[in-house]
Amino acid sequence: QIGKPGAGPFSLTGQPNAMGGREVGGLSNLLPAHRDLANEGHRNEVEKFWRVPLGTIQPKAGLTATEMFEALNEGKLKAIWILCTNPLISLPDVRMAEEGLKKAKFVVVQEVSNRPETLKYADVVLPAASWIEKEGTMTNAERRISYLNKVVEPPGEALADAAIICRFAMKMGYRGFDYPGFADIYAEHCALTAGTRIDISGLSYALLKQHGSVQWPYQKQSDLLTEKKRGTVRLFTDKKFYTSSQKAIIHSFPDINESETPDKLYPLVLTTGRVRDQWHTMSKTGKVNKLKQHTSESFLEIHPEDALQRNIKENELVEVFNNRGNVRVKAKYSIDIKRGVVFLPMHWGKILNSDLNRANNLTSKSIDPISKEPDFKFSAVQVHPYRKKKQTIIVIGAGAGACGFVKSYRALNADDDIIVFSKENLPFYNRVLLPDYISGALPWDSLVKMTEAEEKEYRIRLWPGISIENIDREKKLVTDNKGQMHHYDVLIIATGSRAAMLRDVPTLKGIFTMRSRKDADDFKNHLNAENGNVVIVGGGLLGIELAASLREINVQVTIIQRISRLMDRQLDPLGSQLLHGELIDKGVNIYYNDEIERFLGEQQVTGIRLKSGLLIDCQAIVVAIGTVPNIELAKNCGIEYKRGVIVDEYLQTNDPAIFAIGEIAEFKGFLYGITAAAEQQAEIVARYLNGDISKYYQGSLLMNILKMQGTDLCSLGLAVCPDDPGYEEIVFIDKAKRNYKKCIIYNDKLVGAILIGDKSEFLEFRDLIQNKMELSDKRLQLLRSGKKAQPVIGRLICSCSNVGEGNIINKINEGCKDLVQLCQISGAGMGCGSCRPEVKAILEANTKIFKSDATMAEL
Ligand SMILES: Cc1cc2nc3c(=O)[nH]c(=O)nc-3n(C[C@H](O)[C@H](O)[C@H](O)COP(=O)(O)OP(=O)(O)OC[C@H]3O[C@@H](n4cnc5c(N)ncnc54)[C@H](O)[C@@H]3O)c2cc1C
Known part of the structure; x- marks a missing residue:
């Protein structure tokens, strides 16, 4: 078929620029223009061209990429310079390669990205320019050479690879590297191809710029011939091929497997490759969050019959292994793959410090004798479900974090024992809804998150009303308030926070905080709509929701806010002003820039005096000024803490058997006071304890939705635009109707939003911010989509x-x-x-x- 219109070669290579590399002699056994190092005539041609004495070029080929790493391992190679590749993901038998790199005495890494793991081993890092930051050419599989412009300047000290190499060579004292520009390097390459089968001696940057792209061969005279201006469109139309007989030779392969042979121990064939949205080792595509939406984690594609034979369920974590290493990923059933063959994508390298998602832990080092390509498509492996040892998990606290943990854990593991201790003598319940419980809008049952029957279904042992008082890390024992000791293999501390209290509060009846059902019941029992005003101290989310709930049942409410606006951490000044209007309409009194100076009353609070001198009568005071994490247990047993318990990306504390989630967990200096964060953290721990390292905690999006009848208000991420020209604001405002929408954008990503009056975009914005999605064209649509909120139907x-x-x-x-x-x-x-x-x-x-x-x- 070759030489006919509509026919052409179909390259199966997958390595970056494999074709270009060969054309310029980039392999250790090649010279430029497909010349063979072992061929004396070829060596002499190049020697003459470079005007060096014949015999200067040694016939002995250097090491291939895989051999270099073997040589490092054996101590035969001491130094290595890695450029344009990411070997700690892309090499076969990569654990071996990594050992080699550890042993190397000197490592230079020339890179465009800060992601490759090789950087960890580099003694010297040379920052390189990426394709868009330098000029050059690109050849594709139809022999088409295109000129690529430099579009932007490289950042910092980054230079084009060629510039780095020339500078290095000149410093080393080598002649001939003082090219005036990149066009001159290309001119030398073109001249060197003269008379070969890939003759482009007629080509130059100037010609490429003029014609856009051409197909090689492009000899000296080509540009003179009108029809040849675009190069050689078709080769072999005369059916004369580049063989000694000029006839096409069809190589037949013996029907024997020269790759690793599957056997009883390793009966499956592993093939590796790519997924749609990622390129090679993701050092660049991995930075584009949009691309991660398609396939966000590695997986093993397996035929359902192979899976069933091994008791592997869809989405279950499996171990793929052979004598070179192992990989642990989720199984994905597919009938697109043959029985007996399994597929792993090759993109993932180490995740934090674990290499369990790295496909090349398993591939063999055998290479094709001609192309020197490793045998990535055929390694013998076995697969079985990943089973961890049975463990006893103790969870301290039965709040949002603990509940999330139980549910996530049971979805993955039915065997482990889970024991939950709760200081509150209640089932798992939702404290977020306490304001609605107080107003009577919701009965207690609606707050219960897990009924007794469900506790049984989830196979947990909940100890209501039993708190944990001590942790003995050495013996892995916890002691409860009855003095009973309980052994754990894994301990999850999820003790949440308590409400912060004002200083010097007298012991008067009628002063409350709001964190638990007991607080809510005590307040409800005290409350009498006839008895007048309730003062709420604190104009944050909790104080405002409570105020709104009390207004629903016609209780008079006054909010005292220490600063000049409401929800100051979640809203900008305009947002606070609109919220103020909503609350005033509901009949809430608000005093700003003021604090309680004195509590009035003898046994029971009857009023307050503010610092401004104002006297306010009240039947009760609810203090809603923030929270204090319950970290005492952790503190007393030597677990690292600051404001909260210090955790890493798997929510692990400095004791590997102890994890902390929810409001007590301090991650990278941050404590999250929202349910969503507690649940996300719980899920990460559940996955990690069940052997899945692929997802780790990277912080949570701070989102606040005010639950107040008749008012739509939420904020996500940043509320106030930082004073930095890199940030942009998109604003829509209709002050009279209290309709306000604001987006904050940084680096083409949405980083914050406020929605007041209509929050139809909440979900869309939440996903954009949470997934750090690049906006590109969407930026123009952000507040112009004209999306209408669906009317609420029914309750x-x-x-x-x-x-x-x-x-x-x-x-x-x-x-x-x-x-x-x-x-x-x-x-x-x-x-x-x-x-x-x-x-x-x-x-x-x-x-x-x-x-x-x-x-x-x-x-
Ligand atoms: C009124 C109110 C409204 C809220 N509104 C929202 C909202 O709209 N959106 C939002 O995202 N978040 C809201 N929150 C915050 C949210 O409830 C918390 O972020 C979430 O509950 C934190 O979960 P957690 O598991 O860390 O702690 P918690 O849910 O507080 O649970 C901790 C549990 O541990 C128990 N405990 C403590 N010490 C011990 C011990 N030694 N032994 C045994 N048990 C112990 C505590 O008694 C408690 O039951 C609200 C909170 C309140 C109180």
């Missing part, structure tokens, strides 16, 4: 996203039978998550099928 279920019971039922009737999907498409349960049990109940009532909500943290 309001989700006050974060304004979703009614009817909206949810409609989605179920349209065919959605899966809880996670139902939340995603209806929007319910996607904010604080409090309404998920209700969404689940609606789903169950309207269908008989539902999927466990164990993976809800993924939302």
